[in-house]
Amino acid sequence: MSSEDQRVITALRSGDEDAFAVLVERYSGQLQRLAYVYVKDRHVAEEVVQETWIGLLQSIHRFEGRSSLKTWLFRILLNVARSRARKESRTIPFSSLFDASKDAGEPSVDADRFQPASARWPDHWATPPSQWHQNPELQAVSSETRAHVKAAIDTLPDNQREVITLRDIDGLTSLEVCNLLTISDTNQRVLLHRARGKVRKALETYVGEAR
Amino acid sequence: MGIEDEITCKEIVELVTDYLESAMSEPDRARFDRHLSTCRGCVIYLEQMRETIRLTGTLTEDSLSLVAKSNLMSAFHDWKREATSST
Ligand SMILES: [Zn+2]
Numbered sequence: 001m002s003s004e005d006q007r008v009i010t011a012l013r014s015g016d017e018d019a020f021a022v023l024v025e026r027y028s029g030q031l032q033r034l035a036y037v038y039v040k041d042r043h044v045a046e047e048v049v050q051e052t053w054i055g056l057l058q059s060i061h062r063f064e065g066r067s068s069l070k071t072w073l074f075r076i077l078l079n080v081a082r083s084r085a086r087k088e089s090r091t092i093p094f095s096s097l098f099d100a101s102k103d104a105g106e107p108s109v110d111a112d113r114f115q116p117a118s119a120r121w122p123d124h125w126a127t128p129p130s131q132w133h134q135n136p137e138l139q140a141v142s143s144e145t146r147a148h149v150k151a152a153i154d155t156l157p158d159n160q161r162e163v164i165t166l167r168d169i170d171g172l173t174s175l176e177v178c179n180l181l182t183i184s185d186t187n188q189r190v191l192l193h194r195a196r197g198k199v200r201k202a203l204e205t206y207v208g209e210a211r
Numbered sequence: 212m213g214i215e216d217e218i219t220c221k222e223i224v225e226l227v228t229d230y231l232e233s234a235m236s237e238p239d240r241a242r243f244d245r246h247l248s249t250c251r252g253c254v255i256y257l258e259q260m261r262e263t264i265r266l267t268g269t270l271t272e273d274s275l276s277l278v279a280k281s282n283l284m285s286a287f288h289d290w291k292r293e294a295t296s297s298t
Contacts, residue, residue, distance in 0.1 A: 015291040017284070024283055028275040036273070046279050053283050057290045108224045109256075123219035128252030132262055141269050149266050168267040174232065185234070193228035200263040 001065030001088050008069060012060055024053060027070070030170040031077050037162050038081040039088070048084055052077040067179070074180050098183065100190035108197030135207050145206070152202035158197050163188060164195035218246045223253045226259050 001009070028049055035045035035052075055076045063072060064147050089105035115126045137145045153161060162181065166172045172180070178188050218226070223246055229235050230243055247254055275283075 015295065017287060017291075020287050021284065024275070024280060028280075029271060029273050032273045032275060033270075046275060049275060050279055050283055052285070054286050054290070057287065107221075107235065108227075109221075111221075114221045118225075123221035124250070125220045125252035129255045129259055130221075131255055138266065141266060145266060146269060149263075150270055153267070153270070164267065167219060168264055169270050171268070187229055189232055189234060192232075193225070196260060196263055196267075197224075198227060199267060201261055203263055203266065204259070 004070065005069040007061065007066075009063060012057070013116060020057075027073060028053075031074070033165050033169055034074065034162075035081045036076060036164055038085040044084065044088075045081075048077065048081045051080045055080060056087065071176060071179055078180065098187050098191060100184075100187045103190070105190075105194055108193070108201070129204065132203075132207055138203070138207065145203075148202060148206045149199060152199045153195070156198060160191050160195035160198075163191040166200070167192055168196070220246075220250060220253055220256075223247075223250075224256055227257060231256075231260065231264075239247050 003197055008019055008023065012023075031049045031052055032045050033047040036042065039045050039048060052073070056073055057113055059076075063069070067075070074089045113125065113127045114123050115121050117123075119126075136142075153164060156164065163177060164182070167174070174185060174192075175184075183187070183191075223243065226239075226243060230240070234282070235243065247257065
């Protein structure tokens, strides 16, 4: 167990209210976003997060530190969120069943953006991407830009949404995500790749329209 | 090393994540870098991908409502009372 986790666990076990408040403040946003991937409703997601924290308290005496406190917390959330989603008969993203080698997927960029096989430089850019520097909305990260990114993420398949949320919004490492979702490094990367590619495409369309 | 060794733009766009995640062999990474050194379109594509990641990272506004937080603090008090009374 890391000394930081050890310190927090000891504080919680001794009933230290501030330690709990700090932890809630630090992780609730991440937990809430991950819960939302499964339950797709803000209020239900909030209930799932509350249930998760209570679950943590009730099992804190059993925590042995085989994983980090954070991973443990996220695992509790996954269990709560998945069973809640199941209860409401939603499909759950089975990232663990995803097999990158058997999933052709869509290309990140439409094929007609590249030169045809008959051209001088087949498969090189015919319509190359243009720089986004000049776009003030993107630079300032306007609320409209954020709304576009959010909308793009909301339309992703669940298992891609799960991975991009954990990696690019919550800032978990690839190792943390693989452990949490019990997926291989390759599958994690492919899901992330698909997700990022679609968000980029949505942004490109948005920038193109704004021009 | 002939032209067959070179990566196409179409391949580059599917390799960006491996590149950004440092999940490439040294030779593949070298080929990728070599392509970038002569292809402005792919340099811009890579920039766009980094920008996409940066923008996605700004979607952090979700948090628990104050009501939920205060509920949690009362739950903590209940838990503490039970935990201390049972020992
Ligand atoms: Zn290129």
